[in-house]
Structures are given as C-alpha cells and as structure tokens.
Amino acid sequence: MLEIPYILSLIVFLPLVAGLVMLVLPSDRKKLIYRFALGTAALTFLLTILVYVGYDIQTAGYQFVEKYDWLPKLGISYSVAVDGISAPLVLLTGIVIFTGVIISQRIDDRPGQFFGFLFILATGVFGVFVAVDMFALFFFYEIAVFPMYLLIAIWGWKETREYAAMKLTLYLFIGSVIALVGGLAMYFNSGLNTFDMIALEGANFSADFQNFWFPFVFFGFAVLGGIWPFHNWSPDGHVAAPTAVSMFHAGVLMKLGAFAALRVGIMLLPIGAATHMWWIILLTLVNVVYGAYIAMVQTDLKYVIGFSSVSHMGLVVMGFATLNHDGFVGAGIQMVSHGVMTALFFAVVGMIYDQAHTRQISELGGVAKFMPFVTGAFIIGGLVSMGMPGFSGFIAEFPIFMGVWQAYPWIAIVAVISIVITASYIIRIVGAVFFGDLPKALEGHIHDVTFSEKLALGLLSLVLVGLGLFPSIMVPMVESGVDKVLALFGGA
C-alpha cells in the first residue's frame, strides 16, 4: 500500500494553497483556472481514497495521527487523525468536491474567486472531519462558514441569494459561537489544560455540568445539521446557491454539523446526551416527517430536494439520538449516502435548470428523451432516497429504524411514514419532470449533457449502487468507529 506521510495535513492544506493561488490568478485566464481547479480536486479526491483504503479496520481507533504543538501553554495542538466514522466522511468530501468542480465548467463570472473560495471552504470541511483537538475543530469549522456567504451571495440565484446567504451565515455563526462557549466551559471545567478531545473524553464532567452544557454544544452544531426548528436556513440556502455549492452544502456541510454534534456534544458529554436525548429525538421526528411532507408540497424542484435534505438529515440525528449501536451505524452510513445522493440530485437539478431556465415542476416534462443518462442518475438517487434495498439508502436507513425501534418503538412507527411520503414525491418528480411530454416552451432548449458531466453523475451513482450492493465496503469501518463511541456510554 502506498503510504504518503502527512497525508491528512496534505488533504487539509492542499485545497487552501490551491485556493489562494486561484484567488490571485488573473481572472481572464478562465481555462487555466478551471484546469487548475479540476487538477486540485482530482488530486484531493485521490488522497481521500488513499486514506479510506489505507484505514485499517482491525486496529480501529485513530489512524494517520499527526500532532504538533500549536500553543502548548493553553493546551492547543494541531492534532489530526481519522477514525471509522470520519474516514468515510473525508472520502465523501473528496467525491463531492471532485464532482462539484467537474460540473462547474460554466462558471463565467470571476471563476478564480469562485474556485478559490470553494477550495478554502473545502479546507475548513476537511479540517473539521480530521480534527482531534477541539480548538482546531472550531478553527476549521468557522473557516468553513464564511466562504459560503460569498459563494452564495455572488454566484447564487439572483432572486434570493442575498437574503439566503445572510440567513445561512448568521444561523451557522450563532450556532458555532454558542457551541464555542460550551467548549470553553468544558476546557476550564476539566482542569486538564488541554483541548485534546481524546483527553477530554476522560475528564469525568459532573452530571450537572453535562446536563447544563449539553444542549448548548449539541444544538450549536446541530443547527448546521439542519435540526428542526433551526432548519430554516437550509432549504433557502440550498436553493439560492450555485449548483456546485448546493452540492457541497447539502452534501457535505450539513454533515459537518451532525459530525461535530456527535464529536463534541455526544462524545464529550455522554451523560448530558443520555439525559436530553428523549426530547431531541422528538425534534428529529418532526424533521423526518414534516420535512418530507413540506418537500412533497413544493412546486420548485430545487426546494423539493432542499426539504428532502432536512428530512434525511433528521434521520442522521435521530440515529445519533438512539444512543445505540444500530442507530449510530445507520447514521454514520446515512451521512455518506445522503451526501452523495443530494450531490447527485443538485447536480441533476442544476443541469436541467441550465437548459430549461425554470425549476417549476409544472413547467417541465419529457426531459428523459433528451437526457437519458441524467434521468437514469436521478432515478438511482430517487431509489436511494426511498430507501430501496440494493441502494445505499437502505443500508443506512434500515439500521436507523432498527435502532429507533429498540429505543422508542412509537417513534419508529411514526418515522416510517416519511418513507411513504418520500416515495410519493420522488415518483411525482420522475413522472412530471422526466417523462410525459415536453412543454412547447422548452422545445429545442433541452440537449444532452456533456461527457464530463455524465462522468460526474456516473461516479456519484456508482457510489450509491456500490454501497448498496456491497455494504461491506463501509459498514465494518463505521462499526469500528461506533464501538468506540459506545464505549463512552459504558458498554459496547
């Protein structure tokens, strides 16, 4: 196996360095900038594959560890590593950045800045997934927040971009700073003078302390995970963002929130988690069912996908909230499955919108005749979304429902309704947008997509199907990570 030293740091900082270079490249060299971006994305993707393949499930625990002092007096270190839960997320980020850059060929306005900010965003995301030091986690988390603002505000959909970008940024910033106060409280209360999360796991915070601070930390991050009633920024943000950013946003960024809520909230404050989870799971139930319902009644194709994200991310947090093995494993897989699926959906919606210049479901139809490949990819995504066996959605959602059933059977029963609702809107879209007759207004406007766009869709579909048919490529890895989480709850 090829071993690259400092591979995680390379993954984190390669996009940053490339992004800074893109910011200073002259903006009229559009071809050059695009090729450079594509090369960087491909290299990053390759590195994430190496990390994923190189992760040794037998040994489990943290691997590819790198640790350097940053500010030893305050116990801050630059400390990165991946475990069974974060390694798949690193891979997910690699996939999404690569496919996102591929389909961004048509970015015409200041492409250097677009890709520059996109890659700086990627640095923030990678940093959070691999951080073992809480300070580093916050540092990268907030790096991820602000490029988002510019990406949506500048290159987004003209109607709502300013409003959506500001709303999104403020929501996320509020969440992160509130979590930060909780993080600082943990730091001082532990008396260990370290931000190292592995050390803080053993800090034995008192039950009162944990019960008080858990909601701060958990919700601070879960805002980015789209938890109800703080989900409102997400559909607006998804819709307003340009395609690549929507993909990145729904596909990766929301996982950032869920992941950090797990890493800092649940894992460092397990007693607090156990105390509060009974009502948090009710909130996620609202996410799952209500989100799906709202998605069903949307008339704008992109809003449907946006709200379906709220629903599916609800399942992730619901899986966490069970605090049992099946729930955690399902949630871990769901993060990847949903990430790839949403990226695929947004890519397809972007391709349709680019040609039809409308996203109203009622104004579309018969696209399948002109874009057979895109239609196929969308249907695969749809089947994943419905949780159909043979696709990754099933591998993810089935364990979540099993876990919920073990913990709160009634919630499982109610939550399953969402599958029916999801099926109904997916089938409706497939019928109304891809089949039927092409409306007169669109005649002559719809053409097939380019080869590179097909490549991106193909790659995303491949992951969804591959994971569905061969769950063993990911499930054991996530299980190895989950065992460690469960150990914090005094059992396996």
Add this chain to the structure above:
Amino acid sequence: MFSSITTEMILAILPEISLLILAAIILVVDLVISEERKGLLAWLTALGLLVTIVLTLVFSTPNEDAQMVWGNMLRHDWLAFIFTLVFLVGAAITVLFSIGWENLGKRGEFYLLLLTSTMGMSLMASSADLIMLFLAIETASIPLYVMAGFITNDDRSAEAGFKYLLFGAMTTAIMLYGFSLLYGFAGTTNIYQLAGSALNGELPMIIVISTLLFVLAGFGFKVSMAPFHFWTPDVYEGAPTPVTGFLSTASKAAGFAIMVRFLLAAFPSNIPQWALVLALISTFSMTIGNTLALVQKNIKRMLAYSSIAHAGYILMGVAAASQLGLTSVMYYIIVYLFTNLAAFGIVVIFWRAVGSDQIEDYAGLSRRAPHLATAMLVAFLSLAGVPPMGGFFAKILVFAAAVQAELIWLAVIGVLNAIIGLYYYLIVLKVVYLYRSEDDDKPLPVSLPHTIALAVCIVAILVLGVAFGPWYDITSRAAAALF
C-alpha cells in the same frame, strides 16, 4: 547631579528619547527643505520610527523583574515595553498612510505632532505616578486634538478637532478631580503605593468606588467605552482618515495601558467591585456600538461604532481581572492595531481614488481592485472574529477569560454581539463583492507606501491568527507584569 543617572534609566526611556530626537530632526528638516521635496518628510519619519523600533527592541527590553526608574515616576516593565512597540508600529503605519493625503502628507508639523503624541502614549504606558500619568496623558492628547482638526479648510475636520478637545477637556477634568481625591485619601501620588494606603480597606466602599469612577471617566474617554463614547463617531468621521486610524488604535491602546495598570496596581483588593462595573460597561459598549453600527451609511462612522464595540470586547478581558484576562487584552489590542489600521488604510486608499466614504460607493470594488478587496476581506473578517484571522483568536481569548472568571453571562452577551458584528461587516463585504457600479472597469491605483503599510497589516493579521504561540508568550509576559 547627573551622577545619579544610570544606564538603566536611560535605556528605560530610550524610545522616548529617540522620538524626541526624531521630532527635532523633522522640525529642522522641515525648515530647510524646499517645498516640492517635502514628500520626503514622511519617509524620514517612517524611517526614524523604524530605527526607534529596532533600538527599543535591542536595548530597551526590560528584565524579568520590573524596575522603578526616574524617582519612581516610571516603571520599566514588559507591559510598558509591549505597549510602546504597539504605539511605535501604529505611528509608523499611520505615517505611511498619511503620504499623499491632501494638506497633511507634506506638512512637517503633522509628523511632529504625531511623534509627540506617540511619545506621550509611550510615557502613559510606563507611568507609575499620578502626576507623571497626567502629564503623559496630556502630552499624548493635545497633539491628537490638533491632528483631528488639522485640515482647517474642511469644516468637518475643524468640528472634529474642536469636539474632541471639548470632550477631552471635560473628561480629563473629571479624571483630575479623581486624582486629587486619591491623593487626599492616600497621601501619595505613586500608583503602586496607593494599594497599601487607606484606599484599600479603611475607607467606605462607596467613596472608593466613586473616586474610581471619576478616574475611569478619563480612561474611558480614551478607549471610547460607553458612556464616554459620544465623541467617537463625529470625530472619527471628521478627522483626516489616517488620523482616525491612529486614534482608533494607538490612542485606544494607550487608554487600556493606563487602565489595566492603574486598576490592578492601585485597587487590588477591590477587584470584585470594579470588575463588575467594567463588566457592565463592557456590555453597554458592545451592545451600543454594534447596534448603532448596523445602521451606518458612512464607513468611517461604521468603523467608529465598531471601535466602541471592540472596546467592549477588550473590557471583557479586563473585567476577568486574571492572568488570562489581561493576556487576552494585550493580544486583542495587538490584533486590533493591525486590523483597524488595515481597515482605515483601505478607507484612505479608497477615498484618495474615489473621493467618497459612503459604503454604497464601495460597489464593484472587487472587480476594480481584486487584491484590495481581498485585503478588505481579511481585515473585516478579522474584525468579525473569523479564522484564520487574528481577530478570531483574540475573541476566543477574551471569551475564554470571561468563562474562566465565571462571567458566563458576559461571554454569552459577547457572543451575541459578535453575531451582530458579523452581520454589518458582511454587509460591507457584500457591497464590495456583489454589487456592481458604472466604474467597474476603472482600475484603482494604490501607491507604494500604502501597499507596504497594507501588506504589513494583512500579514500581521494572518500571522497573529495562525502562529499565535510566540505572540501569546509575549502578551502573557506583559500581563504578568501587572500581578
């Protein structure tokens, strides 16, 4: 009589001596140089300041133990040393930004005033005696009044200078009254002997606290904290922009230098009381500054209100009154120095090219001058407290200090304020990046000195935000000098 003067004493005031010599040189050169070559004065001043910085670093580094020098008038310690460097750097960058400013950049008096004020600030930071402190404050302030009103044919500048003078005179009078009460109660003017006097313990609390409030009026004016902030927006808006940058950084830092030294040296046994007072003032400063900044249309006024808010954040660290708290204050001030100088520097550059300070006129800047827009992005995000800029780590430190001191309510208020801050900084960035203007294609010239000054600031902001280890060591050493 000179036999009692030792080398240590000279070295302790080396920066001040150097500044004085430099001021004299400027005065003479200004007289002999021909009119068209007066542009050299600025470069000469900048060079002189650079030499002073190097001299200070090489010869004036204090020992681990603080020394009282010049008949207990000055205290040569790390706090004074770091603050002196802050003032010198601030002055040097201000000089570079002044180059090319109409009616200012080629005037020898301006640089003379700037150097005198810097010398006063440097003395403020090391004063250990009330009389010395008062003289230092006046030495620093009076040139600033003149500098704010320097453009005499501009009504707003004249108004700014006069308003600043009136507010300054008023608060200084109150502060002086406080000093006289302190002397009356304690029988000494030495700040470090006040702690052992009747003030700590024997007198009723109400008298001690009200005396303290009198003194705080003077200090609060310098740092523009609520409720002594009313002059800030008008003066910041009216004063020539390079002067505004200097006012908002070096002058504010000087106010904090005397505040932390005075409070911790003179009132160590009343920490809970004054910490509470400062926590409340911090709350008001942050909230007033941030909410009023929201509605500003003029970028200088917006930055003025934001500077009131930042005084509030810094006060959070003072209110924590701990080693970490004072370290955070120092760190914040250093970050704020570079960040705000960069912000005002951009305003200088923009005004010189476009002739407007209105936020809406910044539209299209990212197309006209992408690199300037990037610099603005860095500076404003640092003000907002976003990594990897220095403002992030500085904010983390003050919040951490508040949490450690169990002022969690204050930390939460600070955090909420940071969100409001982010909002209005982003609004400006939105105008810069998103909106278009008719002048999109016109390039925006940036002169060499401005480029140098801005580059120094931007690099410093990023270094302070990423490689914070050495800076934290230095600032914590300065904070340790207070305990």
